[in-house]
Amino acid sequence: MVIIYYKQVTSTMDIAHDYASKNFPHGTIILADIQTEGRGRLRRKWISPEGGLWFSIILYPSIYLKKKIDCLGILISVAVYKALDIFLKEKDILNFKWPNDLELNKKKVAGILLESIYENNEIKYIIAGVGINLFVEQSYFQKYDIDATSLKDLVLVEDKLIILKEIRNQILSHIADYPDNWDYVFQFYKSRFPYIGSNAVNRLNGKEVKIVDIDDNGSIILEEENKIKKYPWGGISLEIKRITY
Template sequence: MIGEKIIWVATLPSTNDFLKENWHRLPHGTIVVAESQTSGRGRYNRYWYSPEGGLWFSILFKPRKQIKPTFFTKICCVAIVKALSFFEIDTKIKWPNDVYYKDKKLAGILSESVFEESTLKVVVVGIGLNVNNDIPKELKDKATSLREISTKDYDLKTTLKIILKYINQLLRRYLNKPEALTRVWKGLLIQKEGQQITFKLGDDIKTGKIFKIEDEKMILTVDDQQIQVSSLEILEP
């Protein structure tokens, strides 16, 4: 069961790093929550602003069978969308793993894996959800929080409990049929097949059409050629 053991601390450099450093002595399903992070990070190793008031936590998954690490990322993405729906907040997933309210980022997910001799031992999924925290002025046009959306404060422990409830439900439902989870995840994406997007790939900014969204990659048509990408930064829409 995810969340049977919860470690709640005032501050950490990074909840993901804590679990990666201590996974040997912690059970599957352990949660570590930091009221603030000093070195939180998101995709592309970017700094993740993590002050008091937000929900910053990581989950330790120790798979009993070989399964793609992205399965756990999708579980957490879908669970957050469902939990926010419980609060009557309608969100979508920006490919592959950011949660958006309208055109602003509300939550981000960073998954990291530990392998030993090519065997997957651990998947750590870090989740950053803007709850009651203030959004810095320089991010106001890109990010939002639950408090900003609904003009009320949320209890962090209750919010975490609801997210974990959905994670456990989804794990029970989809652990043996990950392809069905992928269909659910695709249905919640902002980006759709056939849609034109502008994106950053390396140092280049390009425009292309989404040909197909697969389990771990996106196939794009760019300048009459197809390219496959597992990671890129979508700029538009």
């Protein structure tokens, strides 16, 4: 197991790309206590103060996943969920938010970002960035008016490395078991996605949509302007209209 640790970096994603370009092995972890330029989807800033678990992992997908790469986001989301669940005082209290967030009480507690590098029209490697508000003080989010929350009061262990190793093991195991595990993984994700039937805003065009379903290929189905549209994982960003809850 290779874990490369930094006290502070701009982004673990950027450093992971450097190591991947040097052919560091599948499952290599870049870990930092603080990110000064952490990023989420659509280049949005990911706030990464001390106390969080901020890391990126280098992945070389199997031939099966290269053909169905849209499934990778859900595989990793479920792996992170299952790992965290082991260390929480209360079980099965998290939920998923499309496409890449884990929530506690419908507030963001973790996010996943995937970046793929292609060579000769084929995926060379993927970097998965994972950010978890593990031990971040709740007052931090209140101070800066951030719509997020922390797992700090719910975690059973104090050592981030123990949790990180379990997350890594779960990610690699879920990827190695694909496609045989897909039906179980998909049903697990869907059963903990509470937003089917909810209204949302398509952040790409500002239009209001209704979340109709998630299909068994991992795509989300929306009703937009009286038309049914389908988007793959990561193909759209949604802002849930919380007023419906």
